[in-house]
Amino acid sequence: MNYLLRRLLQGALLLFGVSFLTFLFSTLAPGNYLDEMRLNPQISSATLAALRSQYQLDRPLPIRYARWMNSIAHGELGYSFAYNSPVAPLVWIRARNTLLLTITATLLAWGLALPLGIWSAESRGRLPDRALSSATATLLVIPDLALGLGLLILTARSGWFATGGLVSVGFENLSPIGKLRDLAMHMALPATALVLSALPILTRHIRAAMGEVLGAPHMRAAAAHGIPRRKLLYKYALRAAANPLIALFGFSVGTLLSGSLLMEIIMSWPGIGPLLLEAILARDLYVVIGGVLFSTVFLVAGNFLADVLLYWADPRIRTMAGAR
Amino acid sequence: MEPLIRAENVVKRYKSGGAFGSRQEVRALAGVTFSILPRTTLAVVGPSGSGKSTLALCLACLEPVSSGQIWFERREVTALDAKQQRALRPSIQMVFQDPANSLNPRMSALELVSEPLNIQNRFDKRERRDRAYDLLQRVGLPREKAAQRSDEFSGGQRQRIAIARALALEPKLLILDEALSALDCSVQAQVANLLIELQASLGLTYLFISHDLAMAAHLADEIAVMERGQIVEMGAAGSVVNMPQHAVTRRLLLAAPGVSNAALEPQAV
Amino acid sequence: MTPLLDVQNLRVSYTARSGQCLTALANVSFALQPGETLGVLGESGSGKSTLAVALLRLLPANGRIERGALHFEGQDLLRTAPRELEKIRGGRLALIFQEPSLALHPAIRVADQIGDVIAAHKSFARRAVREQARQILAAVFPTEAERIADSYPHQLSGGQRARVLIAQAISCGPSLIVADEPTAALDPETQQEILTLFRALRQKFNLSMIWITHNPLLLEGFADRVLILYAGRVVEKGTTSSVLSSPRHPYTQALLRCLPPRIEEGVASHKEYLPAIPGESIVSAAASEGCRCLFEPRCAERMVVCTEREPEMVQLSSTHGASCFKHAG
Numbered sequence: 068m069n070y071l072l073r074r075l076l077q078g079a080l081l082l083f084g085v086s087f088l089t090f091l092f093s094t095l096a097p098g099n100y101l102d103e104m105r106l107n108p109q110i111s112s113a114t115l116a117a118l119r120s121q122y123q124l125d126r127p128l129p130i131r132y133a134r135w136m137n138s139i140a141h142g143e144l145g146y147s148f149a150y151n152s153p154v155a156p157l158v159w160i161r162a163r164n165t166l167l168l169t170i171t172a173t174l175l176a177w178g179l180a181l182p183l184g185i186w187s188a189e190s191r192g193r194l195p196d197r198a199l200s201s202a203t204a205t206l207l208v209i210p211d212l213a214l215g216l217g218l219l220i221l222t223a224r225s226g227w228f229a230t231g232g233l234v235s236v237g238f239e240n241l242s243p244i245g246k247l248r249d250l251a252m253h254m255a256l257p258a259t260a261l262v263l264s265a266l267p268i269l270t271r272h273i274r275a276a277m278g279e280v281l282g283a284p285h286m287r288a289a290a291a292h293g294i295p296r297r298k299l300l301y302k303y304a305l306r307a308a309a310n311p312l313i314a315l316f317g318f319s320v321g322t323l324l325s326g327s328l329l330m331e332i333i334m335s336w337p338g339i340g341p342l343l344l345e346a347i348l349a350r351d352l353y354v355v356i357g358g359v360l361f362s363t364v365f366l367v368a369g370n371f372l373a374d375v376l377l378y379w380a381d382p383r384i385r386t387m388a389g390a391r
Numbered sequence: 392m393e394p395l396i397r398a399e400n401v402v403k404r405y406k407s408g409g410a411f412g413s414r415q416e417v418r419a420l421a422g423v424t425f426s427i428l429p430r431t432t433l434a435v436v437g438p439s440g441s442g443k444s445t446l447a448l449c450l451a452c453l454e455p456v457s458s459g460q461i462w463f464e465r466r467e468v469t470a471l472d473a474k475q476q477r478a479l480r481p482s483i484q485m486v487f488q489d490p491a492n493s494l495n496p497r498m499s500a501l502e503l504v505s506e507p508l509n510i511q512n513r514f515d516k517r518e519r520r521d522r523a524y525d526l527l528q529r530v531g532l533p534r535e536k537a538a539q540r541s542d543e544f545s546g547g548q549r550q551r552i553a554i555a556r557a558l559a560l561e562p563k564l565l566i567l568d569e570a571l572s573a574l575d576c577s578v579q580a581q582v583a584n585l586l587i588e589l590q591a592s593l594g595l596t597y598l599f600i601s602h603d604l605a606m607a608a609h610l611a612d613e614i615a616v617m618e619r620g621q622i623v624e625m626g627a628a629g630s631v632v633n634m635p636q637h638a639v640t641r642r643l644l645l646a647a648p649g650v651s652n653a654a655l656e657p658q659a660v
Numbered sequence: 661m662t663p664l665l666d667v668q669n670l671r672v673s674y675t676a677r678s679g680q681c682l683t684a685l686a687n688v689s690f691a692l693q694p695g696e697t698l699g700v701l702g703e704s705g706s707g708k709s710t711l712a713v714a715l716l717r718l719l720p721a722n723g724r725i726e727r728g729a730l731h732f733e734g735q736d737l738l739r740t741a742p743r744e745l746e747k748i749r750g751g752r753l754a755l756i757f758q759e760p761s762l763a764l765h766p767a768i769r770v771a772d773q774i775g776d777v778i779a780a781h782k783s784f785a786r787r788a789v790r791e792q793a794r795q796i797l798a799a800v801f802p803t804e805a806e807r808i809a810d811s812y813p814h815q816l817s818g819g820q821r822a823r824v825l826i827a828q829a830i831s832c833g834p835s836l837i838v839a840d841e842p843t844a845a846l847d848p849e850t851q852q853e854i855l856t857l858f859r860a861l862r863q864k865f866n867l868s869m870i871w872i873t874h875n876p877l878l879l880e881g882f883a884d885r886v887l888i889l890y891a892g893r894v895v896e897k898g899t900t901s902s903v904l905s906s907p908r909h910p911y912t913q914a915l916l917r918c919l920p921p922r923i924e925e926g927v928a929s930h931k932e933y934l935p936a937i938p939g940e941s942i943v944s945a946a947a948s949e950g951c952r953c954l955f956e957p958r959c960a961e962r963m964v965v966c967t968e969r970e971p972e973m974v975q976l977s978s979t980h981g982a983s984c985f986k987h988a989g
Contacts (some may be wrong), residue, residue, distance in 0.1 A: 292750035576705035580918035580936035649877035
């Protein structure tokens with residue numbers, strides 16, 4: 068228990084640190100939102116000065132940070148200059164869209180990678196393994212950008228799936244099944260791109276972890292006891308190979324919000340990615356911080372989840388921690 | 392004669408426990424006192440967990456003692472600072488049980504034996520190589536094999552390489568921590584002979600830690616029996632084996648393989 | 661009486677990564693009667709571990725049984741289907757590997773690991789499996805069976821892990837147990853405890869055993885008969901007392917001579933050179949197949965004929981045989 072508590076505290080500390088650094092860096096970056104407006108001759112300097120004091124941009128840094136932390140505690144994430152609305156609901160909607168995409172993609176990727184990786188490890192050196200290795204190597208080499216664009220071109224030419232956006236116009240008028248289908252059509256492309264880019268890494272890791280375990284003495288000993296093949300593979304081998312895979316899974320969860328940034332922008336998926344990009348370019352400070360904070364929460368939560376899973380799955384960690 | 396190494400009331404405590412958990416203390420050594428005369432062999436035997444390996448690590452200055460003193464050639468080792476202790480390292484060398492784990496499998500025999508010379512920056516390159524060849528020859532490994540990777544050698548040969556490496560810095564005391572235990576019987580005889588020969592020709596002193604009482608009695612001048620971090624019996628090899636005083640010694644003698652097993656058949660139910 | 665295990669002219673070879681074919685065992689023949697304990701004495705490279713896995717047909721992918729016959733309980737194991745073999749392994753013929761610390765799964769509780777073996781061979785309900793597992797543990801751990809059952813392997817000492825391996829082996833009531841150096845990693849006291857446990861179990865369950873070791877002293881008073889392996893060949897076989905007290909093959913003689921003097925004889929010789937066998941053991945015989953006696957380079961009594969062909973087993977008495985030209989003709 069102490070082990071988990073310690074990890075939780077570490078996570079909280081991390082969040083705090085990240086929020087401060089984000090705040091610091093974004094305010095230190097030259098320029099602020101109002102600089103764009105200054106170029107517009109129709110806005111007088113008096114208006115600018117008034118806006119500046121309204122947004123508290125003239126106060127010293129620590130005070131702004133303190134006020135911001137205060138409002139965070141109240142659930143207020145600040146105000147977006149560009150959208151002219153509070154940050155929290157803005158970020159939340161986009162985050163929801165991203166999560167929809169990435170959770171689907173992650174589940175698909177793991178669902179495919181596990182059997183493929185296990186199969187590859189089992190048939191090590193033989194044809195299935197070599198074929199898979201070549202396939203994954205090829206996928207690894209193709210940059211995400213090329214992958215995304217390639218898929219876009221394919222879809223645009225063939226007209227099979229949708230090439231952008233979350234839903235079609237007139238979504239509200241569709242039946243529930245129709246809505247689901249529409250969503251799926253739109254999600255197909257970005258999800259496929261994400262799965263294809265994550266699959267090779269996952270498969271290789273699973274293959275490596277399983278390969279190492281399959282040759283271990285305790286596996287041979289279990290085989291010598293006549294334990295049937297299926298049980299050997301899934302109960303014995305997978306459990307022994309779990310440690311690095313759990314860490315990988317935690318990482319997968321951690322990048323749920325941040326890993327799809329590029330793909331969202333390419334595929335025009337209204338997620339947190341495009342929002343962040345626009346906000347950075349427009350110096351929309353609080354949106355940037357809000358977005359980064361959300362992503363960090365997921366990262367920390369993902370790591371913590373991995374810790375919890377590891378604690379549960381590996382008795383050695385449990386007893387080591389308890390013995391302290 | 393002045394002992395080469397002397398320990399007085401050496402205590403070694405290990406602490407386990409972090410900031411949130413309860414601290415547990417383990418006394419691996421609970422007050423050990425002994426001395427070894429130069430050019431002799433002291434065998435240390437005892438059940439598992441009695442502290443034999445901890446003793447070896449403390450004597451080799453690889454672990455700091457919690458309390459007590461150790462003298463080496465009249466200098467108090469425990470009173471020296473880290474830098475001075477490091478200067479003493481070449482004089483006390485260790486050979487471990489499993490050569491597969493203590494030797495880098497990717498390095499050749501020659502590289503392994505010259506490594507200590509490289510680290511201590513002694514001699515120039517050519518002299519180091521010559522010395523390394525010499526050492527390998529001394530332990531019975533021919534020159535032609537010196538360039539082979541260590542994982543291509545057998546267990547006995549690897550242990551010879553480990554011994555050669557330990558001799559590279561011309562130590563006075565060699566600590567052998569179960570150095571023969573992982574070897575086959577016939578190979579044990581070969582390496583044991585090598586150790587006897589090296590002791591005679593180089594004037595080495597040995598601390599021989601072993602489970603194998605028969606081999607310990609064969610190689611040692613004196614035997615120390617340990618139990619739970621203390622020496623419970625110590626004396627000339629012959630008298631400890633022939634006239635054991637302590638219960639632990641008797642237990643160890645009875646447990647040695649080859650001692651009439653017929654007496655151990657279970658009674659018919 | 662039909663032997664429980666009958667091995668005839670077994671030949672096992674491995675294909676190294678370089679493509680070279682190495683013979684690990686050649687011309688190995690022996691028979692094991694029910695209730696008998698056969699000791700197999702061999703050093704590194706003798707092929708003893710290969711023998712253990714070959715008997716269970718568990719050779720790795722690059723190994724194969726080239727020729728020979730292997731009959732267990734009257735069944736030809738070389739022609740048995742893999743499914744059938746799975747049932748025999750652990751069920752009728754159990755193998756105890758060396759290194760107890762590595763042979764147990766690190767993340768599964770002890771009781772479950774034993775239960776899995778039982779479940780693989782008997783179609784019991786889950787509760788019955790657990791019951792059986794606990795009973796077996798109680799037979800092997802007289803005092804602390806409960807605690808051990810719920811523990812993980814890393815929480816146990818070396819001796820306890822060895823006992824768990826034994827429990828796994830006997831859990832389905834096999835008729836033959838093959839133990840490959842089960843006590844090698846243990847200190848002498850624990851070794852004695854495990855040997856005592858084996859004695860009790862084999863008497864109680866009328867087990868037959870093949871006990872593989874490199875230490876001749878462990879076989880005294882424990883094994884009924886002994887097989888001496890060198891470089892994959894059987895060089896001597898016979899009753900334990902006969903072979904160990906009056907060995908007839910030069911290798912066995914040299915091996916027994918180079919042991920340090922026994923403790924019970926008092927400390928007689930001291931720091932004297934032991935009569936070690938010169939040279940190195942052959943790791944795997946490749947080129948010198950059938951052309952010469954493999955021990956000849958290190959033999960004190962070598963003759964010219966030893967370089968011309970391999971010796972055959974010569975029966976010196978009804979209970980003792982050695983394959984050496986000294987005794988031939």
